Each structure stands twice: as C-alpha cells, then as structure tokens.
Amino acid sequence: MKPSESAGGDDRGAAPIGGASSYPIALELFFDLVYIFMLSRLSQGLADDLSVRNAAQVAVLLLAAWWVWVLTAWLTDLFNPRLPVIQALVLVIMFGTLVMAVVVPGAFEEHGAAFVAAYFGIHIARDAVLIPGTRVHRPIQARSIRVFFWFLVTAGLWIGGAFTHGTARLVLWGIAVTVDLGSARIGWPTPRLGRTELASQIFAGMHLSERHRQILIIALGELILTAGLGLARSDFEAGRVAVCAVAFVNAVLLYQLYFHRIRQFQGPQDVAAVERVQPGTATSYRHLVMVAGAVVISAGTSLALTRPFGTAPVAWIVVLLGGPALFLLGTALFDYVMTGRILWSRLVAILALVAAGPAMPLLPPLGIMVVANLVLLLTLLAGVTAARRRPPA
Numbered sequence: 001m002k003p004s005e006s007a008g009g010d011d012r013g014a015a016p017i018g019g020a021s022s023y024p025i026a027l028e029l030f031f032d033l034v035y036i037f038m039l040s041r042l043s044q045g046l047a048d049d050l051s052v053r054n055a056a057q058v059a060v061l062l063l064a065a066w067w068v069w070v071l072t073a074w075l076t077d078l079f080n081p082r083l084p085v086i087q088a089l090v091l092v093i094m095f096g097t098l099v100m101a102v103v104v105p106g107a108f109e110e111h112g113a114a115f116v117a118a119y120f121g122i123h124i125a126r127d128a129v130l131i132p133g134t135r136v137h138r139p140i141q142a143r144s145i146r147v148f149f150w151f152l153v154t155a156g157l158w159i160g161g162a163f164t165h166g167t168a169r170l171v172l173w174g175i176a177v178t179v180d181l182g183s184a185r186i187g188w189p190t191p192r193l194g195r196t197e198l199a200s201q202i203f204a205g206m207h208l209s210e211r212h213r214q215i216l217i218i219a220l221g222e223l224i225l226t227a228g229l230g231l232a233r234s235d236f237e238a239g240r241v242a243v244c245a246v247a248f249v250n251a252v253l254l255y256q257l258y259f260h261r262i263r264q265f266q267g268p269q270d271v272a273a274v275e276r277v278q279p280g281t282a283t284s285y286r287h288l289v290m291v292a293g294a295v296v297i298s299a300g301t302s303l304a305l306t307r308p309f310g311t312a313p314v315a316w317i318v319v320l321l322g323g324p325a326l327f328l329l330g331t332a333l334f335d336y337v338m339t340g341r342i343l344w345s346r347l348v349a350i351l352a353l354v355a356a357g358p359a360m361p362l363l364p365p366l367g368i369m370v371v372a373n374l375v376l377l378l379t380l381l382a383g384v385t386a387a388r389r390r391p392p393a
Contacts, residue, residue: 024210025081031072031094032218038065038101039222039291043298045105050315057108057170061115062292063177068097068122070184070284071147073211075126078140089129096122108169116162123151143196146188154179181285212287216258219294223251226298230305239308239366246369247301253376254294254327260383261335261343286334293327304365312368317360320368324376325353345386349379 042065046058072093079086099118103111127148134141154176161172187195227247234240300320312320332346352375360368 024076024207024214027087027090028073028076028081028211029214031090032069032214034094034097034101035065035069035215035218036222036225038097038104039219039295039298040225041101041104043222043226043295044302046296046319047299047302050319053170056174058295059292060170060173060177061104061107062295063181063288064115064119064173065097065100066284066288066291067177067180068093068100068119069215070181071123071126073208073215073284075130077207077211078143079130085129085133089126092125093122096125112162112169116158119158120155123148127151142193143188146190146193146196149190149193150180150183150188153183208283212283213259213262216287216290216294217255219291220251220255223254223294223298223301224248226301227251230301234305240305243301243304243308243366243369246366246373247297247304250297250301250324250369250373250376253373253380254297254324257328257331257376257380257383258290260380260387261331282337283334286330286337289330289333290327291330293323293325293330296323296326299323300365300369304369307364308366309364312360312363312365314361316365317357317368320365321353321357321360321372324372325350328353328376328379343383345379345382349375 042058042062045061046055048054072090076086076090081087081090096118099121100115103114103118105111107115127144130144131141131148134144157172157176157179161169161176164172189195224247227244230240230247231244234244296319300316300323303316303319328346328350332343332350335341335343335346353372356371356375360371363371
C-alpha cells in the first residue's frame with residue numbers, strides 16, 4: 001500500500017502521512033453516520049437504568065466505540081482515503097461498528113461475545129491491511145505493529161470479560177478499554193520497536209481538526225434525533241412539545257458554545273500543517289468528554305419526555321445538570337489544549353450547575369432543563385462579550 005504524497009520518513013519528527021486532501025472526503029462523513037445510531041443506543045441504555053453500575057457500563061461501551069472512531073480518523077489521516085483499499089477498509093469498520101451498536105443493549109448480558117467479536121473484527125481487519133501493506137515503509141509499518149501489539153495486550157481482558165458476568169466483566173472490560181486509550185498517550189511502547197515519539201509530527205492538523213468537528217456535529221445530531229422522535233410520539237401534548245423545544249434550543253447552545261471558540265483559534269488559516277502525537281491524542285480525548293456530555297443530555301431529554309411536569313428524582317437531576325456540565329468541561333479542556341489557558345467562564349458555569357443541584361427538587365424535569373439552558377446561554381454571552389473586548393492574538 002502506497003502512502004500519500006506527503007509521507008514522511010520516521011517517527012522522530014517526520015512530515016505527516018496525511019491524505020491527499022486537507023479536508024475529509026465524503027466517505028468519512030458517511031462513516032460517521034453509524035455513530036448517530038451508536039450514540040442513540042448508548043443514551044437510551046443510560047436512560048433505561050440510571051444506576052451507578054449501568055452508568056459505568058455505558059461509559060465502557062462509549063470508550064470502546066470512541067476508540068474505534070479515533071483509530072479510523074487516524075487511518076484516513078495517515079493514509080490517502082481515496083485509495084480503494086482504504087475505502088474498503090473504512091466500510092468494513094463501519095459495518096463492524098454497526099454490529100457493535102446493535103448489540104450494545106445486551107453487551108453486559110447475553111451479547112457480550114458478539115460485542116467483543118465485532119470489536120476484534122474491526123482491529124484485525126485494519127491491521128491485516130496496514131501491516132502487510134506498509135512493509136516497504138518500515139517506520140510507517142512500525143506504528144501499525146505497535147498499535148496491534150497493544151491490541152494483543154488487552155485481547156485477553158476483552159475475551160475473558162466476554163466469558164464472565166456481572167462485576168467481573170465490567171472490571172475486565174474497563175481495564176481493557178482504559179489500556180487501549182491510554183497506550184496512545186505513551187506512544188504504544190513495544191518490545192524491539194520502541195515507541196512512537198510524542199513529539200513526532202504525524203497528523204495533518206487541518207484534516208484531524210475537521211474530523212473532530214464532524215463527530216461533535218454527529219453527537220448533536222443524535223440529540224436532535226431524540227427530540228424529534230419525542231415530538232413525533234408526543235401527540236402534541238403541551239409538556240412534551242415544550243421538552244422537545246427546550247432540547248432543540250439546548251443543541252443550538254451547545255453548537256454555538258463549541259463553534260464560537262473554534263472560529264477564534266482553529267480556523268483553516270490558523271491550523272498548523274502537521275499535528276504532533278501528544279496534542280493530537282489530547283484533542284481526541286477532550287472531544288470524547290464533549291460527546292459523553294451530549295449522550296448524557298440526550299438521556300436526560302428521554303427521561304423528561306416521559307414526565308415533563310412530574311417530580312424529578314435525584315438521579316434525574318444528576319443527568320439533567322450533569323450532561324451540560326460534562327460538555328462544558330470538555331470544551332474547557334479542549335480550550336486549554338489549544339491555547340494553554342483556562343477558560344474560566346466555562347468553569348464558573350460548571351460550578352453554577354453544581355450549586356443549583358440542591359434546589360432542583362423544587363422544579364419538574366422541564367424546569368431543570370430550562371435552568372441548564374439559561375446557564376449555557378449566559379456562558380455563551382460571556383464568551384461573546386469577552387471576545388469582543390479582547391480579540392485573541
């Protein structure tokens with residue numbers, strides 16, 4: 001397999017192996033569509049059971065799904081996505097992700113083996129193409145071997161979890177997915193091959209930035225899907241219509257909070273030609289926090305649709321306020337990666353949501369959603385005002 005025209009030499013600061021275009025191609029956008037279904041299944045699974053145990057299970061499944069997305073985004077960044085073999089591989093991964101999404105509700109019950117089989121199939125298919133296909137480009141092949149080595153490190157945990165039940169499966173899979181994601185942060189150290197230097201420039205900054213924007217849009221799209229389905233099933237009952245309207249406004253505010261900052265420091269003219277490994281992985285993890293926030297918000301919307309004006313249990317309050325807080329945390333962490341500065345307005349907003357929690361039993365679920373939206377709106381206005389007073393350098 002031939003790398004794209006910009007292929008570099010080694011791991012110690014070579015030019016990236018980015019695709020032929022700085023921007024994602026249509027196939028990459030098509031691939032992301034399966035994540036609307038995936039995120040919908042995860043949010044509904046959380047809404048169905050708000051216990052701490054189930055929340056941990058949903059988190060593990062989200063991390064596994066996210067790792068598949070990250071590796072696929074890196075795949076089309078490091079190799080020309082217009083190559084037929086890469087396009088075929090993306091479609092295979094897309095189908096595997098679809099299977100993972102289908103079995104998500106029973107992943108910690110009767111469908112554990114099916115979930116692991118789909119997850120394994122994705123990794124094996126990717127590495128079966130990349131490792132032999134890059135044999136004439138040893139530094140590039142070494143990176144693929146390192147990733148595959150760490151996949152083998154966690155394989156026993158994934159398989160062991162599939163054949164256990166309850167807490168054992170949760171612990172084994174939790175360790176496995178943590179190692180999967182964490183190995184990238186240390187450069188996938190591998191016997192005889194060493195590690196990928198975290199200072200090496202291997203990502204095309206503009207392409208990878210655009211891919212993260214797209215998956216954020218997908219997450220917000222799932223939130224709108226939840227609101228739309230709720231409206232379609234509401235028989236236009238006033239309370240449910242109001243929940244759908246507030247959920248739509250919520251999606252708009254999240255969109256504005258994210259892209260208002262993006263326009264300030266991540267416009268195409270400002271993005272570097274290459275992205276180093278450490279910032280590239282950090283960006284992916286920060287977007288994971290934002291996507292997790294969107295999933296929790298969607299779950300809260302589903303709950304509010306069932307009882308807009310009823311009493312909100314403590315678990316509901318945690319979800320309805322925790323989702324926006326988690327999203328704001330992700331944006332603050334992302335901003336710190338991009339600028340090296342703490343975005344205090346976002347942290348103040350998180351504290352406001354936490355402080356409002358004890359008073360929320362006085363309000364119905366719809367009222368709690370409105371309070372969360374007000375905090376988001378004030379945060380957005382504070383950001384806009386600050387940007388006008390002191391434009392970024």
